[in-house]
Amino acid sequence: MSVHRLSRRLIAVTIMACGLVLIPTHTAVADPDGGHSVGEDLDKAIEDYIEAEDKLDQAEKSQDEIKEEISYGKKKIKELKVQVAEFAESAYANGGIPSASVVLSSGSPEKAVGQMSIVNYLGDQSAKALQDLIDAKDELKSEQEALEDEIKSAENATKKLEDARDAAARQVAANGGESVPGPSPGDFRKADPAPRGPGGSLPSEGCSVDDPTTSGCLTPRTEHALNQAVIAGFQRYVSCYRSTEDGGEHPRGQACDFSSDVGSFGGYAQGEAKTYGDNLAAWFVENADALGVKYVIWFNQIWQPGSGWTSYPGCGGSSPSCDHTNHVHLSIL
Numbered sequence: 001m002s003v004h005r006l007s008r009r010l011i012a013v014t015i016m017a018c019g020l021v022l023i024p025t026h027t028a029v030a031d032p033d034g035g036h037s038v039g040e041d042l043d044k045a046i047e048d049y050i051e052a053e054d055k056l057d058q059a060e061k062s063q064d065e066i067k068e069e070i071s072y073g074k075k076k077i078k079e080l081k082v083q084v085a086e087f088a089e090s091a092y093a094n095g096g097i098p099s100a101s102v103v104l105s106s107g108s109p110e111k112a113v114g115q116m117s118i119v120n121y122l123g124d125q126s127a128k129a130l131q132d133l134i135d136a137k138d139e140l141k142s143e144q145e146a147l148e149d150e151i152k153s154a155e156n157a158t159k160k161l162e163d164a165r166d167a168a169a170r171q172v173a174a175n176g177g178e179s180v181p182g183p184s185p186g187d188f189r190k191a192d193p194a195p196r197g198p199g200g201s202l203p204s205e206g207c208s209v210d211d212p213t214t215s216g217c218l219t220p221r222t223e224h225a226l227n228q229a230v231i232a233g234f235q236r237y238v239s240c241y242r243s244t245e246d247g248g249e250h251p252r253g254q255a256c257d258f259s260s261d262v263g264s265f266g267g268y269a270q271g272e273a274k275t276y277g278d279n280l281a282a283w284f285v286e287n288a289d290a291l292g293v294k295y296v297i298w299f300n301q302i303w304q305p306g307s308g309w310t311s312y313p314g315c316g317g318s319s320p321s322c323d324h325t326n327h328v329h330l331s332i333l
Contacts, residue, residue: 039178174212191287207253216241297329
């Protein structure tokens with residue numbers, strides 16, 4: 001292994017990082033003359049983000065490999081230092097390069113010339129080792145600085161694509177959703193974790209961001225859960241903020257109702273609408289810790305961390321909305 005391999009490795013990382021920067025971002029607003037929907041915009045934004053995320057993962061893995069090579073290079077530098085120090089010490093102790101007096105006192109000109117050749121050779125090797133040391137130190141420094149810059153650029157590019165993806169998800173929710181079946185359990189995409197504070201705690205949040213589904217507001221964590229559900233493929237009609245409710249999480253921007261039907265809240269869910277609701281409720285439960293789920297209500301049952309699914313009476317079958325048989329209710333901590 002050689003420290004000169006670092007430059008070749010860095011070139012690969014640089015190409016990957018530059019590739020991220022060149023990935024085009026997509027607006028979340030559908031072009032009415034373009035013949036595509038906000039759902040298609042979201043699909044493209046998700047693809048772009050996944051591609052960027054994969055490339056960043058590859059770059060970070062290369063970064064780990066380069067760190068190992070840098071560590072190896074530093075070890076070799078230490079060895080060079082020892083070699084240079086040992087020769088310098090030996091040369092100093094022996095009066096440096098032998099002079100003509102060595103020849104006169106050796107009793108053998110051939111022997112003296114041989115000694116001079118050996119010491120001169122060692123001197124040349126010492127000088128070369130010293131230059132290698134200087135070159136290696138300079139190379140390592142420049143390699144490390146360039147690597148840090150490229151990884152940072154890759155991270156920034158990925159963050160921009162993540163923002164574009166989330167904006168597209170909000171646009172889907174704002175437009176009343178899409179008529180999609182939603183994923184099945186075998187195709188579930190894991191939710192990205194909600195931001196947490198020191199020690200993994202969920203920070204206290206107010207109703208501070210616009211709710212794309214109403215004219216109200218949401219907490220950032222609720223908005224994150226909404227976006228993640230849409231990104232996962234649950235893109236039917238959603239309504240979150242509601243000021244008329246007494247108590248509960250809707251007026252605080254901490255709850256959303258996800259319809260099992262397309263376009264609005266329908267009646268008692270049956271067939272594929274029931275399957276859609278079953279899968280969505282299961283997805284929220286599966287990702288409860290990542291999203292900060294407080295509870296989920298669906299089909300006269302309520303799920304809470306620690307107790308699982310238990311009976312939820314609702315209105316005794318008199319109202320699909322009250323019984324939650326036409327929508328999945330999500331409350332966020």
